Amino acid sequence: MKNFFKLFGIIALVAIIGFAMAACGEDPEDEKGNYLSDATYIFYPLIRATKGGVAQDEYLQKIEVVGEYTKVYINNNPNGGKGRTGSDWSSYLARNSIVLLDTESNKEYKPDESSYTNSFASIEGYVLLIFKNVNKGTKFKLSEAYGSGAESVFANIDLLGSNVKAPVNKPALPDGTTTFDPPLVVNKNGAEWEQAGVGGGSCNMYSVAVSSSGRYMNISLGVSPSFGYQNWSPAGNWFSASGEVSSYNLKLVDLDNPWVVYEPIEVPVFGSGSPVRQVITFENVKATRFSMTAYSSDGEFSFPEVNIGN
Numbered sequence: 001m002k003n004f005f006k007l008f009g010i011i012a013l014v015a016i017i018g019f020a021m022a023a024c025g026e027d028p029e030d031e032k033g034n035y036l037s038d039a040t041y042i043f044y045p046l047i048r049a050t051k052g053g054v055a056q057d058e059y060l061q062k063i064e065v066v067g068e069y070t071k072v073y074i075n076n077n078p079n080g081g082k083g084r085t086g087s088d089w090s091s092y093l094a095r096n097s098i099v100l101l102d103t104e105s106n107k108e109y110k111p112d113e114s115s116y117t118n119s120f121a122s123i124e125g126y127v128l129l130i131f132k133n134v135n136k137g138t139k140f141k142l143s144e145a146y147g148s149g150a151e152s153v154f155a156n157i158d159l160l161g162s163n164v165k166a167p168v169n170k171p172a173l174p175d176g177t178t179t180f181d182p183p184l185v186v187n188k189n190g191a192e193w194e195q196a197g198v199g200g201g202s203c204n205m206y207s208v209a210v211s212s213s214g215r216y217m218n219i220s221l222g223v224s225p226s227f228g229y230q231n232w233s234p235a236g237n238w239f240s241a242s243g244e245v246s247s248y249n250l251k252l253v254d255l256d257n258p259w260v261v262y263e264p265i266e267v268p269v270f271g272s273g274s275p276v277r278q279v280i281t282f283e284n285v286k287a288t289r290f291s292m293t294a295y296s297s298d299g300e301f302s303f304p305e306v307n308i309g310n
Helices: 002-023 028-032 092-097 233-237
Strands: 039-051 054-066 069-075 099-102 107-109 126-132 139-144 152-158 176-185 205-213 216-223 250-254 277-283 289-296 299-307
Touching: 054 152, 205 299
Parallel strands: none
Antiparallel strands: 039 054, 039 152, 054 069, 069 126, 099 107, 099 139, 139 152, 176 205, 205 216, 216 277, 250 289, 289 299
């Protein structure tokens, strides 16, 4: 009988310890299974920040979950892709005021200290915030209170929402060249555009060919052959004075999957006589129907639809 009570006591003690460990969340296997799974969440339309109920020029572009890290990408580009990062979110001093809130469990997360740099992890046109060991959830709010006045908030982040898109897996484009006859005419603010040429006449910019070779796509542009070369002022909207690409305001968008945005990697300019031709190079483009737009203070200059799939 004495042994029976001793055995009963041991069993009870083990049970109590087990319950205590479960209550304290000390089971590493259970805890590991509660983290967000690896995935990429692309937002389209983008989620726009508000401050005191007023819309801000800050956009949540995407969230990537890789292992124990949740990466949040923010910038000021309303058209998707890379952008500028000069905001309170990009300030190193803002690090202590940024909070990711699971609105269902009310659990808060702070950016992982290892992600801080003197430029607050502003990389390749994004403010990058990295959070560690974010538990499974679908609804979040991201806020920062460093700036003056009310806090800046990305509210209603729903990982199962209708504005969440997955990366598109398409085959690589075959090598080849597509020419356009007649050439495609550039549009300004949604309408075909023709500007006066230097010394009279008129000129425009045309898309004359799209060629693919390996992982590169080259889009050849030229001015109106009826006028030839001239100092085409909107050319500055397509490339900088030094010939370097400005990927913040030049975008190629997959029209079948408009949340897929490509930035050029090179924009050389050929020739200083007649005619001038410009080649814009993109990398790993898999779209066969796309638009190409340059955004500037003078308007939007675009080729609204380029179809190389026919």
